Amino acid sequence: MATNIERFDNLVGRLFGELYEAFPIPRNLFCTDMQKHIEAAGLNEIDDFNPCADEARFFTASVRWLGNAGLIEHGDVVAGTAHDCVLTAKGLEILKATPACLEGALGDRLVQAAKHDADEELRQLTGQALSYGISLALHKF
Template structure:
């Protein structure tokens, strides 16, 4: 069974946000090889490792999170990752939230860290989906739009 792009996106997003929440406020390098095990392939034409389809998907997730204001980075590291990555104020605010629907007092960021350590991909994806929903609510409330 194949995983949908949205599910893959949520799982990777949860992993990325959890890593950055755990190191906040210290910027860190996000390397493709540290986030997914099957994201690099050796390209004989150029003579070195390059991102494959999975790696490109991870990069697209990081780029989207950056463009949407959840994180920032200093530069892309030649086909291997990103340097000086850190949550933005928006990203931190979302991850510090404790949704009413959860029966715990832990923030989303703390729950993402715990889920990442246990390898619970489905839970990571669910938590990331909740975080992004909260981000949308924060944005609509800030703009005075009906949420």
């Protein structure tokens, strides 16, 4: 079973890929589209009225964290749906970066990894993107 950090990196990599591919057009993001990639640990039985309740909590918390970190902007985030999501300038700068160890921008690589369900690569690329974002923030102070 994946850890919360692994689930977070997998989910965020997919969200980054969607938003990078759609930029600058805001997108509505849905837990139901990401449900199979979240694998919430607390899910014991399916709720007919809310089949991804645990995943929705994880999804919602992840989207809000990305917003609080200044990587995306979003409208309302409720019941497993995040409205009007778009990369910020900082988020776009991070995803356009091309680390020396990679061929192509992080965003392009995330899009391809998500399309091929390459979970391990998604987690690694997401980690690189978040680390690069921290590095950028530290160098600006």
